[in-house]
Amino acid sequence: MEEDEEEVLCFLDKVLEDEDVFECGDMDLESPLTPGDMLMTPVHRQFRGDIEKGLEMKKLVLSGFLASEEIYINQLEALLLPMRPLKATATTSQPVLTIQQVETIFYKIQDIFEIHKEFYDALLPHIKQWDEKVAVGHLFKKLASQLGVYKAFVDNYKTAMETAEKCSLANTQFQKISENLKVKGPKDSKDCTTNVTMEALLYKPIDRVTRSTLVLHDLLKHTPKDHPDFPLLQDALRISQNFLSSINEEIDPRRTAVTTPKGEARQLVKDGFLVEVSEGSRKLRHVFLFTDLLLCAKMKKTSAGRQQQYECKWYIPLADLTFQLLDDSDVCPHIQVLPEHEIEEMKIKISVIKSEIQKEKKALKGQSRNVERLRKKMNEQESWLLLHSPTIPFRIHNKHGKSYLFLLSSDYERSEWRESIQKLQKKDLQTCHLNSVELQVLTSSCFKLRTVHNIPVTSNKDDEETPGLYGFLHVIVHSAKGFKESANLYCTLEVDSYGYFVSKAKTRVFRDTTEPQWNEEFEIELEGSQCLRILCYEKCYDKTKLNKDDNEIVDIIMGKGQVQLDPQTVQSKNWHMDVIEMNGIKVEFSMKFTSRDLSLKRTPSKKQSGVFGVKISIVTKRERSKVPYIVRQCIEEVEKRGIDEVGIYRISGVATDIQALKAAFDTNTKDILVMLSDMDINAIAGTLKLYFRELPEPLLTDRLYPAFMEGIALSDPAAKENCMMHLLRSLPDPNLITFLSLLEHLKRVADKEPINKMSLHNLGTVFGPTLLRPSESEVSKGHITLASDIWSHDVMAQVQVLLYYLQHPPISFAELKRNTLYFSTDV
Numbered sequence: 001m002e003e004d005e006e007e008v009l010c011f012l013d014k015v016l017e018d019e020d021v022f023e024c025g026d027m028d029l030e031s032p033l034t035p036g037d038m039l040m041t042p043v044h045r046q047f048r049g050d051i052e053k054g055l056e057m058k059k060l061v062l063s064g065f066l067a068s069e070e071i072y073i074n075q076l077e078a079l080l081l082p083m084r085p086l087k088a089t090a091t092t093s094q095p096v097l098t099i100q101q102v103e104t105i106f107y108k109i110q111d112i113f114e115i116h117k118e119f120y121d122a123l124l125p126h127i128k129q130w131d132e133k134v135a136v137g138h139l140f141k142k143l144a145s146q147l148g149v150y151k152a153f154v155d156n157y158k159t160a161m162e163t164a165e166k167c168s169l170a171n172t173q174f175q176k177i178s179e180n181l182k183v184k185g186p187k188d189s190k191d192c193t194t195n196v197t198m199e200a201l202l203y204k205p206i207d208r209v210t211r212s213t214l215v216l217h218d219l220l221k222h223t224p225k226d227h228p229d230f231p232l233l234q235d236a237l238r239i240s241q242n243f244l245s246s247i248n249e250e251i252d253p254r255r256t257a258v259t260t261p262k263g264e265a266r267q268l269v270k271d272g273f274l275v276e277v278s279e280g281s282r283k284l285r286h287v288f289l290f291t292d293l294l295l296c297a298k299m300k301k302t303s304a305g306r307q308q309q310y311e312c313k314w315y316i317p318l319a320d321l322t323f324q325l326l327d328d329s330d331v332c333p334h335i336q337v338l339p340e341h342e343i344e345e346m347k348i349k350i351s352v353i354k355s356e357i358q359k360e361k362k363a364l365k366g367q368s369r370n371v372e373r374l375r376k377k378m379n380e381q382e383s384w385l386l387l388h389s390p391t392i393p394f395r396i397h398n399k400h401g402k403s404y405l406f407l408l409s410s411d412y413e414r415s416e417w418r419e420s421i422q423k424l425q426k427k428d429l430q431t432c433h434l435n436s437v438e439l440q441v442l443t444s445s446c447f448k449l450r451t452v453h454n455i456p457v458t459s460n461k462d463d464e465e466t467p468g469l470y471g472f473l474h475v476i477v478h479s480a481k482g483f484k485e486s487a488n489l490y491c492t493l494e495v496d497s498y499g500y501f502v503s504k505a506k507t508r509v510f511r512d513t514t515e516p517q518w519n520e521e522f523e524i525e526l527e528g529s530q531c532l533r534i535l536c537y538e539k540c541y542d543k544t545k546l547n548k549d550d551n552e553i554v555d556i557i558m559g560k561g562q563v564q565l566d567p568q569t570v571q572s573k574n575w576h577m578d579v580i581e582m583n584g585i586k587v588e589f590s591m592k593f594t595s596r597d598l599s600l601k602r603t604p605s606k607k608q609s610g611v612f613g614v615k616i617s618i619v620t621k622r623e624r625s626k627v628p629y630i631v632r633q634c635i636e637e638v639e640k641r642g643i644d645e646v647g648i649y650r651i652s653g654v655a656t657d658i659q660a661l662k663a664a665f666d667t668n669t670k671d672i673l674v675m676l677s678d679m680d681i682n683a684i685a686g687t688l689k690l691y692f693r694e695l696p697e698p699l700l701t702d703r704l705y706p707a708f709m710e711g712i713a714l715s716d717p718a719a720k721e722n723c724m725m726h727l728l729r730s731l732p733d734p735n736l737i738t739f740l741s742l743l744e745h746l747k748r749v750a751d752k753e754p755i756n757k758m759s760l761h762n763l764g765t766v767f768g769p770t771l772l773r774p775s776e777s778e779v780s781k782g783h784i785t786l787a788s789d790i791w792s793h794d795v796m797a798q799v800q801v802l803l804y805y806l807q808h809p810p811i812s813f814a815e816l817k818r819n820t821l822y823f824s825t826d827v
Contacts, residue, residue: 047106059130062765065071065215067128069120070186075204076113078183078196079106086177095169096174104163105202108153112205113145137232140216144239151243153205164198169584213240264443265416267291268449270420273456275390277405281386284455285313287406288446289420292432293317294396296404297446312443316398319429323396323418338388341761347498348383348796353378382457385498394581410494410501412533415557428612456499468496469565471595474655476521476575477507482585483558489541490663491518491587495565505652508680509539521655526565526593533562534580534587558581565593587727600764610666613694620734627738630665633676634688635745642681643748643754649766653683661687692770699735699771700801702725708772709794724804729816737813739771743805750806765804773800 023535085108090099097105119139126134157612168175178198185192196812216237223229270289275282276296288295297310346638360371390407394414397403408414434442477491504524510516537555557581570576570593577590611619611630642648657679664672665687676684692699700708704727711723728736750760805811 014647021431030291059127060218061215061218061222062127062136066120066123067186067312068211069116069123071183072204073113073116073120073209074184074186075201075496076109076116078181079109079198079201080113082177082181083109086174094173096177099635101163101167104156105160105167105198107160108149109205112153115143115149119143121304128779135228135232137229137236140219140236141232141239143212144236144243145242147209147239150209157202157206161199166581178350191565209240209244213237214239250661266293268451269424270417271446271450272325272452273386275387275407282407284383284387285406286310286452288450289417289424290425290442291424292319292429293662294321294421295442295446297443308447310443310446314404315398315434316401316404317429317431317433318421318425319423319431320399320401321396321421322399337391337704339759339761340757341759341765343385343389344762344765345796346381348583348799350378350385351527352497353381379457382499384457386457386500387504389498389500400551405528410533411492411503411557412494412501412535412560412562415535415560424605468530469526469567469570469595470528471527471591472527472591473524473532473565473570474521474594475505475524475532475655476590477518477742478515478590479515479519479533480562480585480587481515481691486512486514487558488512488541489516489558490537490539492535493522493524494533494535495524495526495529496531499527501531501533507693508654517598519656521659522652523655524652530565531562532565532591533560534582534589535560536582536585542742546593558585559585561587567593573659611689612662612666613696615696616699616734616738617732620738626734627741630691631688631738631741634674634684635690637676637684637739638681638688639745639748642685643682643752646755646757648681648756648758649685649689650758650762651682653680653686655686657683658686658690662690689766689770692767697775698773699739701731701735702774704730705772705774708801708810709797711806712797720804724801725811725816728805728811736816740811740813742767742771746771746806760803760806764799764806768799769795772801 006517015504060136064462083102085095087099087102088096090097092103119142122139123136126136131795164178164733168178180195181198181201183201185194193325216233219238220230220233223233260746268290272287274285274287277283278284278405283298286297286299288297294314296313297313298309298313300309357371360374392408392411392414394406394408394417395403396406413696473495475493477493480489480491483489488509488511490509491507492503494501494503496502505522507520509520536558538558540555561580561582563578563580570591573592575592577588580587611628616628618628623629625632638648661675661679661683663669664675669675697707705726707723711720711727714720714723728739731739745759746763749756749758750763753759
């Protein structure tokens with residue numbers, strides 16, 4: 001037992017003082033032996049003594065459990081006490097909570113109370129009239145059979161906690177009630193009542209199931225196999241264990257606890273895998289946040305068959321922990337950041353392996369051994385990605401010692417860790433110092449206590465788990481309300497992919513307002529995503545607070561929330577409107593999803609007017625130009641004011657702005673130049689990408705696509721050079737001249753890589769599939785894999801083709817046309 005120990009011991013002392021405690025039937029163990037007893041042989045006496053000792057232990061176990069059961073019933077009663085008046089006032093003109101809120105917070109508490117009250121009332125007489133024939137197995141089996149009520153409670157637990165927290169923030173009266181619930185002590189205890197929080201009491205039912213299972217183990221240990229209780233207790237244990245297994249992953253992390261040297265319960269609040277920068281290199285750590293300290297551990301290497309163990313790298317008492325921000329006097333440790341193209345290439349490799357695994361499973365003769373080999377390889381690559389992708393620093397400092405640096409991929413995640421620690425620090429914490437033995441015991445317990453068992457990679461997921469969405473999520477961030485003071489506000493959007501979250505889009509800053517109206521649309525690419533997160537920030541314009549670390553976000557998070565991307569909800573053709581509530585703030589947004597199958601289709605266009613979806617030869621002929629006007633203007637504007645923009649061509653522009661520019665180019669609006677000069681540069685970059693994506697056939701043509709795939713695969717450099725140059729010469733003049741113009745532009749963008757972070761590899765990844773992906777008619781001929789298989793070998797090859805030309809010395813149209821020797825015109 002890890003809590004309420006004093007009350008249980010008081011109850012046990014009372015029970016043990018009772019003269020009937022050690023009675024077994026009519027024989028008093030403290031009375032002299034009868035003549036019959038004296039006639040027993042030593043063997044008989046020992047056998048009978050063992051049974052009596054076992055029954056004595058069984059009664060002690062039951063007495064202890066009964067004592068804790070009384071305390072548990074009092075705790076449930078303390079929860080029910082405010083429930084009734086709260087429910088009564090819900091229908092009045094001044095309700096504290098709504099009926100729905102009351103029913104959510106106190107869901108199933110009444111049922112659980114009645115179950116345990118009935119169990120307690122039935123068990124108590126059996127213990128008071130104890131003898132070797134007393135049977136209690138049927139009571140425990142009945143209790144186990146009612147665990148369905150607990151399943152309903154557990155399913156609702158998270159919602160109940162969130163509702164209680166929100167109601168406390170919104171209503172001071174409820175906050176006072178929830179922080180001071182009075183729990184009666186046992187009938188004969190000196191202390192009449194103790195004050196406990198509602199949060200602590202709502203966790204008691206979850207803790208109780210675990211404790212009941214442990215008691216069943218002890219009862220079986222001290223019950224003879226021929227006793228009528230034995231099979232009933234076995235059944236009860238089996239039911240309880242199956243129930244615990246079924247809810248194991250749903251139970252809140254606070255279910256687990258260890259006892260401190262002072263006898264207090266040290267509970268695990270949160271744990272997870274984080275990347276630590278240690279001695280200049282990245283290390284994957286498992287971090288455990290307890291109620292009084294933060295512990296950083298790594299998994300020890302163990303031989304096959306042995307249980308895994310953790311090794312503590314360091315710990316900080318929460319009383320000594322502060323969050324460190326760099327100032328001018330601090331030296332920023334060198335953070336190794338890989339070029340983005342290496343990250344993207346690894347994603348492509350992982351997706352190729354995923355495709356191979358699916359093909360193996362579908363194959364009639366697919367060997368499971370081969371699937372396991374592929375899974376192992378994918379796990380290694382995803383683990384590498386998890387280690388090298390994070391760049392957002394999270395610094396913590398021991399005010400009596402050194403500082404530590406973690407790297408995270410998501411500001412949402414960083415905020416969660418910070419908030420969890422700060423919430424615990426609000427309590428009256430004392431500095432805890434562990435000796436080597438205590439530290440070893442705590443570290444060893446982490447293996448059982450942990451709630452996150454595997455690093456968050458897809459290769460660790462079961463086949464039955466939802467694979468996530470692949471395609472494009474269109475999100476409109478409409479507005480927000482609930483701010484108490486005017487501020488400069490913006491939102492960012494994060495989605496999960498490859499086991500971690502990344503920021504994908506950002507609204508403009510809406511200045512000096514309590515009700516921002518953004519109404520901005522974004523197109524976000526999903527790669528196995530299951531969740532959308534929205535964070536709302538207050539923009540910091542105070543230069544003195546800016547951090548010299550590029551990745552440090554100093555703007556204040558006003559609220560954050562997330563929504564599951566349910567395929568049934570988002571995969572309709574219509575927009576789905578939703579609201580995320582965060583810390584008293586409500587953000588309204590809409591979303592719809594386009595699967596990769598649909599988003600990749602090049603639809604042949606019959607329209608002759610406009611420029612989008614029209615053959616490039618028709619547009620240039622109509623305009624009497626060598627390069628379409630839209631391409632020239634977008635390139636010019638990007639080079640004028642976007643070439644230094646971080647993530648140019650990679651970061652999404654606002655979809656509504658892109659659509660406005662598309663309409664303007666299609667209708668040849670006279671004000672197009674004014675629009676371009678006023679428009680956000682990412683929208684202009686997005687318009688250029690959209691133009692190439694919507695061409696009825698790729699810029700490098702359907703006809704030449706197979707030859708480009710073969711040419712890039714050649715090993716001999718001279719043969720590859722001849723083939724790749726010949727293919728360029730084979731393009732129609734409008735396509736070739738436009739491609740060469742774009743090529744030189746992208747090279748100029750890459751020249752600014754130290755500023756804009758866009759390397760040739762990055763640009764090749766962004767534009768390769770856009771310029772080469774064949775039209776729908778070519779897909780059906782078998783030239784490429786299925787459209788849904790976006791990160792396939794074909795896509796890798798498409799990126800490599802463009803990269804080849806980007807890395808090539810300057811190519812001129814005139815020079816290409818002169819060098820026509822040694823090549824036939826057929827490809």
